[in-house]
Amino acid sequence: MTPQTGHRLWLLAQRAQRIAQMELPEPVLTAATSVLLNDLSCAMLASGPVVDKATVLVSMSGTRRRNAATPLGTRAKHDPSDAAFLGGVRTHALALDSTHYPSQAHLGSAILPALLATAEESGITGSALVSALVAGWETAALVGEAFVSGVMARGLRASAAFGGIGSATSAAVAAGLDTQGIANAIALSVNFSAGLSRTFVDGSDDWSIQLGLSAQAGVRAVQLVRAGFQGAAGTFHDDALPLLWHDDARRGDHVTAAHRLDHELEPDSCVKWRIIDTVYKWYSACNILQAPIALAVGFVPKLAADPASIKEIRCFLNPEDWAYPGICNARPQTLSGALMSAAYCVATTLTHGELDLDLLHQPHNDAQAAHLSERVRIIADPKLPPLAARLEVTLANDRTLSNTLVPTDDTFAFTWGRLSDICADRLKAAGHPPSQFGTLASTVASVTTLQEATPLIAAACL
CATH class of the missing domain: 3.30.1330.120 (2-methylcitrate dehydratase PrpD)
Known part of the structure; x- marks a missing residue:
């Protein structure tokens, strides 16, 4: 793959690398730590038949490698891709996880499990972890905003369509891949990016595993790149996009949607910091x-x-x-x-x-x-x-x-203090001692000073 053969894909990877190397503005750091606090507490709260089934499934696969990872909210050790899957299922289990509403996607449940599984293996610092989180979030949110209408018109679920792109980007950055490696990881992740919104009509279990599969896709994409696999350079070419995310009724819209990306993919373009637009929930519902x-x-x-x-x-x-x-x-x-x-x-x-x-x-x-x-x-x-x-x-x-x-900008975009109180109350209501949330909150607040990701993962373990 070259910048010429995979133009948009290459620019997406370059942009992710550039974001990961930036000194992040304070509002972006606050937004990233808020995502960590909310979604890690969701993983701790996870319960129900689906979580039990996913735990049994992952346990059956065993720990097949020395560099195992810890699924969020547990103390077990599993293959990083299995750990990411279970972490995604747990984080999304109670439907309280963070949302990037313009793309209609629960990006945190896809990105964080893959990122932390990779970070545990690669040993990156807390500051690098936050940068990788933001890089993955901004990539998935940018793509998601551009293509969400087509995805939903085709009956696909946005979280499943875009979550893998975010998890692959964050995991690739955390793994230290170069521009070509990140581009390949993004392209390969699209092969795993599927999931129907019909699950909500039928009341099936699909919704509960879709974010786990998106998280797993990120880890698996990085593993594939390391093994020498290459993704399709033309993944984001105009002629490929209708096959991916657009039905016949919207044919032609893909060009407009794809071109929405172009002005933000130039090397000197400003980042809009979509992570600041993250919304949270008062109630365990849509x-x-x-x-x-x-x-x-x-x-x-x-x-x-x-x-x-x-x-x-x-x-x-x-x-x-x-x-x-x-x-x-x-x-x-x-x-x-x-x-x-x-x-x-x-x-x-x-x-x-x-x-x-x-x-x-x-x-x-x-x-x-x-x-x-x-x-x-x-x-x-x-x-x-x-x-x-x-x-x-x-x-x-x-x-x-x-x-x-009629919600205002502040209705669902919680401040750190408000979000902390809500998460603390939820854990207390579920029977967790206050000290447990206190440890999580203090660890997340100081995440950029951590020398490795292990304390953050440990703080979210039960």
């Missing part, structure tokens, strides 16, 4: 449902703990949010269906006063919330921006409660 759930929580005191008094509920969402797979699920039977269902999440919140994670794991056992969810209508409203919601609750006496939440 990002789209954070506003409706928050509005439902606000209505609870006005209902006098009597959901039976509710005659009808109308939940208005932005049309693109409304159309996202799973949002209009009526009677979910599984966790994946429940955490995407606007009707069920709103009904559960109004029934129990909060979004009960245990009930989300077994929605078929909550007859009261299921009955109320049948009275919820989900309506597309073009006047609402993305992530906004309007909730109207009509009571039996025909009185209507109504409120609208």
Whole structure:
């Protein structure tokens, strides 16, 4: 591969290298450490049947090499690619992980497990680890923003499509690969970049392993490069992109999308630092449902703990949010269906006063919330921006409660202090001693002073 044969791919790799070698601005460092804090605490909190099955699966493969890695949230040792897979599953298990919303992708759950598995093996410093995280995030977010509409139109899940690109970039940088090596790793990772959003409609387990596979793809891509494999130089050429991420209905859009990359890939172009746009969640549900759930929580005191008094509920969402797979699920039977269902999440919140994670794991056992969810209508409203919601609750006496939440830049972009409090409360509620979160928070806060990644991984172990 040369700069001429793989023009866009080469420039992506060069850009990632350039970012990794920069002195990162303070807001970028804060954003990166916030991703570490939130997503490592998610890995510590991970529970449920899917996590158990993934743990058994990885354990069956054994530790096949001397330079083994530690899956996030555990103390076991496994092959780095297996460790990355389990770490990705754990980080994404409760749907509380960080999101780059413009690309609709949970990048942290893909990048961090691959990066930490590679860092544990390569022995890079904490400062280099943060730089590799940012390099991978900026690469995946840039590509994701350009192509997300085509990916989603084809029925693919953005996290699965772009997560592997981020994990491969971060792992390649952490492994010390040169520009050609990084480019090859990115190209090879695209071969693993797949996953359907249909999982949220059917309530299947696919969603729960997609980020694990994306994390694994990053480690595997680096392993392939080290073994001498080369990726397709034309991965991002105009004629290749429709085959990857665009269906017939959008033919021709790929040129416009690809060209969105070009002006940011020039060596002297400014980096937009998309990691600063990371959003976090108050509730264990889809990002789209954070506003409706928050509005439902606000209505609870006005209902006098009597959901039976509710005659009808109308939940208005932005049309693109409304159309996202799973949002209009009526009677979910599984966790994946429940955490995407606007009707069920709103009904559960109004029934129990909060979004009960245990009930989300077994929605078929909550007859009261299921009955109320049948009275919820989900309506597309073009006047609402993305992530906004309007909730109207009509009571039996025909009185209507109504409120609208339009998120600002601060609504889901938490400060370090707010995020720390939320993560600490979650771990405490799950039965973890306060000292455990204190160790994690202090280690993450001082990550750039660490001589190696091992203390960071140890702080996230149970």
